[in-house]
Amino acid sequence: MxxxxxxxxxxxxxxxxxxxxxxxxxxxxxxxxxxxxxxxxxxxxxxxxxxxxxxxxxxxxxxxxxxxxxxxxxxxxYVLTLDSSSNDGIGSKNEGTGTLKELIVDESATINFHERLNHELNQYIQHPLLYKAVQSLNKRQQQILYLAFVMNISDTEISKKLNVTQQAISKSKNNALAKVRRLINA
The missing domain is CATH 1.20.5 (Single alpha-helices involved in coiled-coils or other helix-helix interfaces)
Structure with a gap:
């Protein structure tokens, strides 16, 4: 063109x-x-x-x-301490070729982080009226609410974890929430 x-x-x-x-x-x-x-x-x-x-x-x-x-x-x-060389002058020349981060061994890494947290729902509640209402629930309902709302786990995953059906988890969670609403509104 x-x-x-x-x-x-x-x-x-x-x-x-x-x-x-x-x-x-x-x-x-x-x-x-x-x-x-x-x-x-x-x-x-x-x-x-x-x-x-x-x-x-x-x-x-x-x-x-x-x-x-x-x-x-x-x-x-400004090299991060864990990114710096692990060669501190001790040992043979073949040692210390990696970083300090590579030398860290954590046996507890296989344990799920969430499993190490406190499983008490009460630890996460600050409002006194809500705390009292949650205290009136049985342990299983508290555990389900903890997994659902604190750990943000779906009903299906909770059912697998607790070896019950998803419908049972959903029903138990809804009953617990209804009871908490009744006690708060009373």
């Missing part, structure tokens, strides 16, 4: 826009000052837009490079 007589990439890009190309073709057919002035104004606007895009692209590029260099310099200067 663009005439092949132009080798300048800026002119080629300018003439790739259909409106500019039509103006140029009209000027070639019948040259006059009015068309020349319009083409010149459009080219100036196009050039300013291209320069602005190039300017912002360079700013973004160099700002990102500067940020990355500063971040790397900071990370190199």
């Amino acid at each position: 663009v005439d092949t007589q132009f080798k300048n990439p800026l002119l080629k890009a300018f003439l790739e826009e259909i409106e500019h190309l039509e103006l140029y073709r009209q000027y070639c057919k019948s040259p006059n000052e009015w068309l020349k002035k319009i083409i010149d104004e459009r080219f100036v606007q196009f050039y300013i837009r291209i320069r602005a895009i190039a300017y912002f692209s360079k700013i973004i590029y160099f700002t990102a490079r500067h940020f990355d260099m500063e971040r790397r310099k900071y990370e190199k200067r």
Whole structure:
């Protein structure tokens, strides 16, 4: 579509826009000052837009490079203790090639974190009236409410954990909530 007589990439890009190309073709057919002035104004606007895009692209590029260099310099200067080398000069040269983080052995990592938490729903209630209402529930209802609302476990998962049906969990939870509502509204 663009005439092949132009080798300048800026002119080629300018003439790739259909409106500019039509103006140029009209000027070639019948040259006059009015068309020349319009083409010149459009080219100036196009050039300013291209320069602005190039300017912002360079700013973004160099700002990102500067940020990355500063971040790397900071990370190199302030290495986290666990990320530093475990080589403390003791032992053979083959030892200590890893980080301190790799040397940490945690046998309790196999225990689920949530299982180590206190399973008492009462520990999470601050409102005195609600606390009293929850105290009136049986242990199973308290356990179901704890798993559902504190641990955010679905009824299906609770039923698997407690070896009962999902319907039984749902019914027990709804009964417990109804009882709590009655006691609070009384």
